[in-house]
Amino acid sequence: MWILTVRSSSNEPIVFILKHGVNTLGRNQENDIVIDDDSISRRHAELQCRSEQVVVHDLGSKNGTLVNLERISKARTLKSGDQIHFGQRAAYIFKRSTSPIHSAGDDQSETKPRVREVSTEPLDKNTALLSEIASRLMTIPSLDGALKEISHLVSEALEANKCAVLQSSDFERLGEMGFSTTIARRAIERRAAVLFPAAEQDNPIPPSKTDKLLYIRTALCVPFIIEGAVAGMLYAHRSDASARLFDGRDVLLAVAIGHQVSLAFQRAHLIEETRVLKKWAITDSLTGLDNRRYTLEMGELEFQRALSLRRPVSALMLDIDFFKNVNDQFGHPAGDQVLKMIAGRFRQQLRSIDMLGRYGGDEFIVVLIDTGLEGAQAIAERLRLSISEVPFETDKGSVQLSVSIGVAALAGDCPDFATLIDQADKALYEAKTRGRNRVQTARCP
Numbered sequence: 001m002w003i004l005t006v007r008s009s010s011n012e013p014i015v016f017i018l019k020h021g022v023n024t025l026g027r028n029q030e031n032d033i034v035i036d037d038d039s040i041s042r043r044h045a046e047l048q049c050r051s052e053q054v055v056v057h058d059l060g061s062k063n064g065t066l067v068n069l070e071r072i073s074k075a076r077t078l079k080s081g082d083q084i085h086f087g088q089r090a091a092y093i094f095k096r097s098t099s100p101i102h103s104a105g106d107d108q109s110e111t112k113p114r115v116r117e118v119s120t121e122p123l124d125k126n127t128a129l130l131s132e133i134a135s136r137l138m139t140i141p142s143l144d145g146a147l148k149e150i151s152h153l154v155s156e157a158l159e160a161n162k163c164a165v166l167q168s169s170d171f172e173r174l175g176e177m178g179f180s181t182t183i184a185r186r187a188i189e190r191r192a193a194v195l196f197p198a199a200e201q202d203n204p205i206p207p208s209k210t211d212k213l214l215y216i217r218t219a220l221c222v223p224f225i226i227e228g229a230v231a232g233m234l235y236a237h238r239s240d241a242s243a244r245l246f247d248g249r250d251v252l253l254a255v256a257i258g259h260q261v262s263l264a265f266q267r268a269h270l271i272e273e274t275r276v277l278k279k280w281a282i283t284d285s286l287t288g289l290d291n292r293r294y295t296l297e298m299g300e301l302e303f304q305r306a307l308s309l310r311r312p313v314s315a316l317m318l319d320i321d322f323f324k325n326v327n328d329q330f331g332h333p334a335g336d337q338v339l340k341m342i343a344g345r346f347r348q349q350l351r352s353i354d355m356l357g358r359y360g361g362d363e364f365i366v367v368l369i370d371t372g373l374e375g376a377q378a379i380a381e382r383l384r385l386s387i388s389e390v391p392f393e394t395d396k397g398s399v400q401l402s403v404s405i406g407v408a409a410l411a412g413d414c415p416d417f418a419t420l421i422d423q424a425d426k427a428l429y430e431a432k433t434r435g436r437n438r439v440q441t442a443r444c445p
Helices: 121-139 143-158 168-173 181-190 209-213 248-282 292-309 323-330 332-349 373-388 417-433
Strands: 002-007 013-017 021-026 045-049 054-058 065-067 076-078 083-086 089-095 162-167 194-196 218-226 229-238 313-320 355-360 363-369 392-394 397-399 403-409 439-443
Touching: 002 121, 054 065, 083 121, 089 121, 089 248, 121 143, 121 248, 143 162, 143 229, 143 248, 162 168, 162 248, 168 229, 181 194, 181 218, 181 229, 218 248, 229 248, 248 292, 292 313, 292 355, 292 363, 292 417, 313 373, 313 417, 323 332, 323 397, 332 355, 332 363, 332 373, 332 392, 332 397, 363 373, 373 403, 373 439, 403 417, 417 439
Parallel strands: 403 439
Antiparallel strands: 002 013, 002 089, 021 045, 045 054, 054 076, 065 083, 083 089, 162 229, 194 218, 218 229, 313 363, 313 403, 355 363, 392 397
């Protein structure tokens, strides 16, 4: 039979035993499962219950139906241990092989809430544990930190002497961590839960020497499969000679935990992918500096901050003198090598709060935070000397270069960052017309 546990408004569990066939859920009294909550629609969802599976279908509800924190738009087959949100109300679904409350003559044609009649203590504990795990995974920023806390929770719930929720990157250290590598490897190879001992398995695992040294009485290992690969696992063992052997109930709980952790793995992967894509979108691929678009966007924000707080801000436009000659004489690969080294030298001369970006080609832009014209001119001179005083050693030979720099500082009625940059650009042009390898200043009118 299938059991749906819904948290009430007072956070107490209400247990529904699903009838075979369609079970409607909603706020109206004519539904099979009635949940009095404003976030639930009058007819919110349907649960189609068969002996081997339950399929949930949202009925166009206002606040939606989520399965394992993912909003569904079409029918979804549920697994035992799945978390479901109907509106703002959390629920869990479990499969039980036998019914503790019905005799052979009981009428099971209706879905009834069983709050007092059912022995719900293990179910309540599991529901509370899964809810707490979901909360930790959602609120703790570090996945490693969340897994450590979850490992502690699961260890207490399973009464294990050794327990951990691991990522695949931890697999090589299983032995060092005091886990049975024999049992863990079997779970990874099978891509399925492994119990030890388990006489009912087709190919039971004999205890290894390491297992005997670890005094393992019983062990459980459940791998987390994402897109066909083992992304992690839940491992637990008990060492007490009198400890209860792990059984199918423990496997169901571990699998339910695995569903939640797998979602957290996928979410972390997506966050990392998004971070990388964002980094690519704002970074110059050759030098690793901020690109032109991002530098101008952030420069405008910094300019507006300085304007509102009446703080100084300055901008530098830098152009490498006769850089085309480097490409013509040494080739573009050597030219790219020099540009990377130039970016590195500029970084060394600037503070961490200053902004440095590649404007395009052999042009660079610097935004100096809380720096007036005099300070900006001194920094520009340091930048100039960092290029002209030391040659650049490339694979094709030594290259001697210089740089021309235009400096502009916020003063008077300067409306925006673009105007400040325009003034610095005009100063740069003047530096070039006056012989290059020099710093020229301007003031935003």
